[in-house]
Amino acid sequence: MSVVPLLQQALGVLVDTDEDALELARSDRSGHAAAGRPLAIVHAERVEHVQETLRIASATRTPVVVRGAGTGLAGAANAGEGEIVLSLRRMAAIHEVRPDDLLAVVEPGILNAELNAHLASFGLWWAPDPASRDISTVGGNIATGAGGLLCAKYGVVRDAVLGVDLVLADGRLLHLGHRSVKGVTGLDLTALVVGSEGILGVVVGATLKLRRLVPGESCTVTALFPGVRAAAAASAAVTAAGVQPAIMELMDAPSLAAVHALLGLPAPTPGTAQLTIQTDGPAAAAEADAIDAILRANDGVTEVSHDRAEGERLLAIRRSMHAAMASLGTTLIEDVSVPRSAMPAMFDEIARIEREYGLVIPTVAHAGDGNLHPNFVFEGPETPAHVWAAADELFRAAIRLGGTLTGEHGIGVLKRRWLAEELGDDQWRLQREIAAVFDPLGILNPGKVFVPDA
């Protein structure tokens, strides 16, 4: 029997072969689509469904692509010809919330925002805060090591996961990690799974490390600058001064103009870049004043708000970036990350690449942690060759400045060509061998992260 009938026999109506659904599973939010259509989607509702799917996939040597909400930006969850899609979106239960232990045990398919809405009623939150939080799943956040706006102050996903339940390619279930704050029993496989983009196993449950909601007011400082370099230098000055904002977002002039146009706001003065900075906690007001002074000393025209709702309104401008870019054409969103002090130099490199390739590259940045999102906008579904050439220059510049290819989106298919360049050949091979220990048949998300053998 071939694989789809085997799945149907074992999993019945959970197996979906609807043409439209299969078509949707070919792509994620990057817009990039896999070649061909997958065989079927399994809508797992329990751990056993995941195990059964993987046992059948192993027996038939069929590749499996795990999907959450499909909001990735690197093509890691795109499924094509001959592949099974394993959707975890229906596994969205919250099994446990423990305010006394500051942890929650959840299924992977719950949306980040849904989880945080539930946690808020306990006075708690899970810190990972990707811009996609309203539409992305916790499992997807873990699989990509998703970042967000708050990482400089509140850490990355790796810091916020205590344990995961992982189904291996052959269907065995492992419990990795622990429920205690500390734990050094054996190798830290939980940390290895965070950001592994579906190539090590299927995360079917997670024990999350929570925080208490931050008490007190939150203050927002916005500042306009005569150009992006001035804004980048001002944000570096904030970090260097030792103040720690919760959020520090930078928008360059083309980004700011595009969002203002989308939202029907008055057009900013041409060339104007913007910083939006938020402070929280008991020293929020004092920190906002200190930041205000630093920004003014660095040519910023500033405004300070102590109103939380007004702060959210100001941040909404930054959060509309993705929609603004999509309104201009097809977008390739890049994701380089550099040491914070190298941000002005990275913006210089982007300006150079714009000149050399005759492109405009609207760029926003999580300036508190040095993570830049340069956007390449073009017409039609395929990324043109000269855009890839410009992106290649961008990646090499980031690595040269001590940075990395991807701060929070992952490698997927879109950046696998550059992986060995950053890791070095020895580490690249070692990583492949480690993945093979988890998945000796190579059926888990093949062709993602690593360029397949020729």
Add this chain to the structure above:
Amino acid sequence: MSVVPLLQQALGVLVDTDEDALELARSDRSGHAAAGRPLAIVHAERVEHVQETLRIASATRTPVVVRGAGTGLAGAANAGEGEIVLSLRRMAAIHEVRPDDLLAVVEPGILNAELNAHLASFGLWWAPDPASRDISTVGGNIATGAGGLLCAKYGVVRDAVLGVDLVLADGRLLHLGHRSVKGVTGLDLTALVVGSEGILGVVVGATLKLRRLVPGESCTVTALFPGVRAAAAASAAVTAAGVQPAIMELMDAPSLAAVHALLGLPAPTPGTAQLTIQTDGPAAAAEADAIDAILRANDGVTEVSHDRAEGERLLAIRRSMHAAMASLGTTLIEDVSVPRSAMPAMFDEIARIEREYGLVIPTVAHAGDGNLHPNFVFEGPETPAHVWAAADELFRAAIRLGGTLTGEHGIGVLKRRWLAEELGDDQWRLQREIAAVFDPLGILNPGKVFVPDA
């Protein structure tokens, strides 16, 4: 040529065969010693010395045990018959401190306290704070995933390491991780190396994530309780109330009495247990007042100090625990960690084991994160069988309560018998296979972490 002459030919005076030095390398601070004496100690001064040592070790199939300051408590750095000791203590340089990027690049042999003294001049610190910080190396802290007093508020070692340079068993040098706050390029091998106890490779350099020194005063609350269970319940009440102390240390009655005796302080009322709690940051005073109220409501007799020096003096009582135990006999220091809410239940289990085995088990705890250090004290160099039997009960109780064998000391040789019990057989085998990818010949710290094949 046999291995020692090969090492001498390649590394000259860096190769040490002094009998006393070899004898010292047999044991760490656990008191446990390896069988037999190692062949030689290589005092590496540069990365190339490490690489050369490993090339010779690989060529001759000779096991290598990496040592820093030898302050481990699980026997992971103990070297015996037929083994090369690779000491990194002389590789103690600080290559870079970057206040603007909040990072430092260091060699592994520097002491934690030396590094932090240097960082203080920049207004910075590296948060990992093991009780051994004055005598343990940064490399050792990374190798064990060392914890300390501050983990609940300031995180564990894994959260404070951005990258490591790793020499593999065959002498190749890999650069793992990155210098940016965010980075999800490939598998997170840096996190995998943290806590790997010398079985994956030799850490010859580290890029550390730093914090700004916390501004403002630090307040200290001490509280005496009529028994350890009351103290544990009070500390759990502090966590459950949502206050986050920097430090929350618990001492049971036998511990407190032993330290008072050692320091020549008046003997506490029999049965008295103590909590020592420190708050820091802008809300330190308000938090200390809130904690004071919670402790009083939980039968604590409290005192609050706003003086930093007085706070250090009060904490010195807790920091003298190791010396106090050593003054009583040979000590086996255990290191179980449980979810914070399970701390009172874990103390009940310890009381049960004391009764059943006719033992006194003085116990201190990092109560803010649920990490307990029960001490078994006995005469002579060998841990008696009934002590191991009691420890076995202790481990099983911790695992039953959702906890772990070791919060911060590691598995080493002393706890390898229990590793598979916590991990499960499938995960245990998977971890061994991953280690074999790094070290196919099995020459890196063999017999540590995993029980060797029969």
